[in-house]
Amino acid sequence: MPALHDMGGNTEFFGPIVPEPNEPVFHSRWEGRVFGISGFLLALFGQNIDAFRYEMEQLPRDDYLSNYYRRWLAAFEAKLVRAGYLGPQEIDARVQGGRVELGTRRVSRLRLAVTARVQRLLLRPTLPPRVCKHVLPRVIGTARPALRSRRFSVGDRIRVRSRRDSGHTRQPGYVSGKAGLVTAHHGATLFPDAHAIGRRARPQHLYTVAFDGEELWGADAEEGTEVRVDLFEAYLEPG
Amino acid sequence: MSHEVDENAVRVEAVESLLVEKGIVDASLVDEVIEHYETSVGPLNGAKVVARAWTDPAYRERLLAEATGAVAEFGFGGPEGQLIVAVENAPEVHNVVVCTLCSCYPWPVLGLPPSWYKSPEYRSRMVAQPRTVLEEMGLELGADVRIRVWDSSAEARYLVLPERPPDTGHLDAEALAKLVTRDSMIGVGLALSADAAEDD
Secondary structure (H helix, E strand, C coil), X not given: CCCCCCCCCCHHHCCCCCCCCCCCCCCCHHHHHHHHHHHHHHHHCCCCHHHHHHHHHCCCHHHHHHCHHHHHHHHHHHHHXXXXXXXXXXXXXXXXXCCCCCCCCCCCHHHHHHHHHHHHHHCCCCCCHHHHHHHHHHHHCCECCCCCCCCCCCCCEEEECCCCCCCCCCXXXXXXXXXXXXXXXXXXXXXXXXXXXXXXXXXXXXXXXXXXXXXXXXXXXXXXXXXXXXXXXXXXXXX | CHHHHHHHHHHHHHHHHHHHHCCCXXXXXXXXXHHHHHHCCCHHXXXXXXXXXXXXXXXHHHHHHCHHHHHHCXXXXXXXXXXXXXXXXXXXXXXXXXXXXXCCCCHHHHCCCCHXXXXXXXXXXXXXXXXXXXXXXXXXXXXCCEEEEEECCCCCEEEEECCCCCCCCCCCHHHHHCCCCHHHHHCCCCCCCHHHHHHC
């Protein structure tokens, strides 16, 4: 059974796409609050977006599908409880009243001040170009020096491995087992499949691979279409 | 529906108050973050980048070669902008962006993604039925136009460089930027025609 979040080509979700005219950035105040809180929580948990995504992927189906920011909140709640910052019933108790076991972990004032200061520095309409080009990608991104040379080059034919790991992975199901052509190499980055669970792993070379529509969808493919997907070297075999 | 919304609002308020008490969150900064993303970050940033690429061939080259740096020249960068890649439309090829595994989107140039971009319908269909989806969204492409869908599954965040509309030779970058819509930079639309700038 495909994982819920692995939606590419999943006919279960096929339906009309409904743009909302003049859509606001946040539909309600609480959505904005969740977004604003997320910067602190990502910092608290080591800026590990992969772990955050994995947490969301493990949510019950209804929670995952309910609302984008509700999904963020549910994932953060689970992490906060597991890390001991919140007791398992602490939020419910705050909402409904009642005495429950409280999370005892706190964050020092200094650490909060530093997190707030760093975030505040970025809240400007524009930043110095040098910072945008050189500093931020290093801080925010996961690019790392490659420890071994790359296995593939632009122009190589590859095939995506048919096995797809059950944990966190950025290997979409719909390209698994499919043949494609390497069209770009993006250096190496942390490997999300390992990073999401805090496992140390060698940085992985990252490629863009082009797949013809027909290769992916067979007779159902629309003519003259292709999909380009960014894939880590561990997912690829010579084609 | 309103009951559900209230429930979320109450819960978020509870979570935020707990996190403030535990020293994890500074509520005044949450206000500033919201304001920043509501007012300072959005498709107007991307529109400036596109309009410059249309009017300055050397900049266009830099943008297509290394977009993170080219976008940085405007002072745009930050979360979800660690590796920006610009892909250029042409008469024979049309680019469109999706994220099937979550909702990756180039925040520094487009702001936060609209709801439809995050919807299961868009995420599931765009890779499988791009021509039909684009048609439904009002963009009918000739059968001879190849559609290239970019599924942003890793580090890169994609920005579509739409084609410059015809009869815009007399417009400067500032006027051209008004023709560049968010949808044209995702690839589900085209840039507006020249009259749109004059109506303004």
